[in-house]
Amino acid sequence: MQKLKLIKVGIIGCGTIGSQIAKACQDKLNDKFELVAICDIDEDKARNLKNLLDKKVSILRTEDLIKKVDLVVEAASAKASSEIIERCIKMRRDVFIMSIGGLLGKESLLRSVSKSRVYLPSGALCGLDGLKSASTGKISSVTLTTRKPPKGLAGAPYLMEKGLELSKIDKETVIFDGTAEGAVKGFPQNVNVAAILSLAGIGAERTRVRIVTSPDYTKNVHEVEISGDFGRIMTKTENVPSTANPKTSQMAIFSAIATLKEIADSVKIGT
Ligand SMILES: NC(=O)c1ccc[n+]([C@@H]2O[C@H](COP(=O)([O-])OP(=O)(O)OC[C@H]3O[C@@H](n4cnc5c(N)ncnc54)[C@H](O)[C@@H]3O)[C@@H](O)[C@H]2O)c1
Known part of the structure; x- marks a missing residue:
């Protein structure tokens, strides 16, 4: 049987959400995704996360990370998210955004997407x-x-x-x-x-x-x-x-991991 090609993932932001997504890529979702790179403006955060992961994960700058992966996961900040989406669209990479607040007022960016796919998880909200x-x-x-x-x-x-x-x-x-x-x-x-x-x-x-x-x-x-x-x-x-960051709900982390899983699944359930 032919082996399925793994989706190469890079995570920008190694805090509460980014760390949990990284671990999910290496554990629960490793039959679909390969975590290849991480990045954080705070180098200690990136190094700490790398120490918890497989040795082959690289710490890269944003630009280099985007070049190296199929899917970019943003879990950094509302200040960074629109710039990350813009770069991913230019470089024809799929992108997954957690800091949705940074996209308000930038809806034209979303309308300009053609060759990439943009994923915006429901996060901590139901309905x-x-x-x-x-x-x-x-x-x-x-x-x-x-x-x-x-x-x-x-x-x-x-x-x-x-x-x-x-x-x-x-x-x-x-x-x-x-x-x-x-x-x-x-x-x-x-x-x-x-x-x-x-x-x-x-x-x-x-x-x-x-x-x-x-x-x-x-x-x-x-x-x-x-x-x-x-x-x-x-x-x-x-x-x-979440215990690590009281501003972030545990459900937001679960939603991110569930959305990732859905990206790779052939069956989509729900609207
Ligand atoms: N969609 C949702 O429902 C939802 C829910 C909770 C949090 N969030 C958002 O997701 C993001 C991550 O949340 P968190 O709880 O993991 O936060 P966190 O503070 O624990 O981690 C964020 C990490 O990103 C890094 N970072 C900040 N700006 C960066 C940049 N420009 N480039 C690279 N790294 C950068 C920080 O140094 C930090 O390590 C936040 O913007 C938060 O508002 C979304």
Whole structure:
């Protein structure tokens, strides 16, 4: 029997998500993927990850990594994701983006894709399957309410801009209520879910986002409400934050690995 050609993978960003994807490529998914290269702006992060992996994985610069692989996995930052997608499109590489927030306002890039495939996993959010089906008809509203413990919102530019101190919050408080566009700008490390919801649905200007926090919260919870010709969808995802990075939910890591698996699978289940 002819041996299947493995898909060569390179990972940009060796943090919480990138490390788990790397391990999945070498363990669970090694019959479909071959992890050949990793990269991180913090060299220690790349070296630490390499030490946990097979010796043959190379540490490369972004440009060289893209040249060497079939599929580029971005798990770095919203600042980097649009540039990475642009380079992959130019170099005709397939690309998998986790930092979806960096793509808002850059939708023209997605429209320019022809020779590459771009994968945008649902991440920590459930309900995108229904939203994609519902988008075939008319959608009147999409609302996301995200609830996170204060430490999951730390460092967000919006908090500094408004002079909000998370340590002073002693009860359930709505921190932000506005468009997905505003949420992604104000909370770039937190609301990739708002970005993917916008891209799959009615866009970042029409998608409404509320961000709520409380010292009593222990999980990252996303509630989505969608209304349209089809009727109404309500989903609630109660995510356990990853231990390595409380801003990232465990579900986002699972979603990334499941999406990778689907890329290689012949059978696609769901919308
Ligand atoms: N789609 C989703 O639902 C979802 C969920 C959680 C996180 N995310 C996003 O995925 C990304 C990774 O999340 P994480 O929890 O692994 O973060 P992390 O902070 O644990 O790791 C990110 C790593 O990327 C590196 N990095 C940053 N900029 C880089 C660049 N330009 N080039 C190379 N390396 C770079 C950092 O040094 C770090 O090691 C973040 O942007 C995060 O917002 C998406």
